Amino acid sequence: MDNNSAEKNKNLCKGCSLCCEYVCVEIDKPETKNDYDQIIWMLLHKDVWVYFDDKNEWYVQFNTQCEVLTNDKLCGIYHNRPRICRKHSQDSCERYGEGTIYKKIFRKKEDFIQWLKEKKVNYNFKGFEH
Numbered sequence: 480m481d482n483n484s485a486e487k488n489k490n491l492c493k494g495c496s497l498c499c500e501y502v503c504v505e506i507d508k509p510e511t512k513n514d515y516d517q518i519i520w521m522l523l524h525k526d527v528w529v530y531f532d533d534k535n536e537w538y539v540q541f542n543t544q545c546e547v548l549t550n551d552k553l554c555g556i557y558h559n560r561p562r563i564c565r566k567h568s569q570d571s572c573e574r575y576g577e578g579t580i581y582k583k584i585f586r587k588k589e590d591f592i593q594w595l596k597e598k599k600v601n602y603n604f605k606g607f608e609h
C-alpha cells in the first residue's frame with residue numbers, strides 16, 4: 480500500500496474501531512458430538528462468540544480490544560501495525576462494505592443449542608443433558 484492509500488485508509492477509519500475490538504480465528508465446521516461440545520465450551524466463556532459467514536466458514540471470535548487502540552479510536556502504532564491490519568480494506572468492512580460478516584452468530588450456548596435443535600442434530604452425549 481502506498482503512502483496516499485495508507486493516509487486515505489487512516490481517514491476512512493476515523494471514528495470507527497470495529498475491526499480493532501476483536502480477534503477471529505477460523506475453526507472447522509462442527510460435524511460431530513465432540514465438535515458441538517467444543518463449541519458449547521467456547522460459548523460458556525465470557526466475550527467469546529462463534530459464527531459462520533456466507534461461505535459457510537466457521538470462526539471463533541474473542542471480543543477483546545487491541546491494546547494499542549487509543550482513546551480516540553486510532554491505531555497507536557499506525558506506521559508499524561501488523562500486516563494483517565495493513566491488508567484489511569474498507570471495501571469489505573462492516574462500516575463501508577457489505578455489512579455484517581455474520582451469516583449466523585452464536586453469542587451464548589443457548590443460541591447454538593437452539594440452532595442444533597432446529598437442524599434436528601443429535602448433539603448430546605448419552606446421559607449428558609446440556
Ligand code: SF4
Nearest residue numbers: 492495497498572574
Ligand atoms: S469497520 Fe471499516 S471503518 Fe471501521 S475500523 Fe474496520 S475498516 Fe475501519
Ligand code: SF4
Nearest residue numbers: 499545548554560564
Ligand atoms: S494494531 Fe492498530 S490497526 Fe491493528 S488491531 Fe491494533 S489498533 Fe487496530
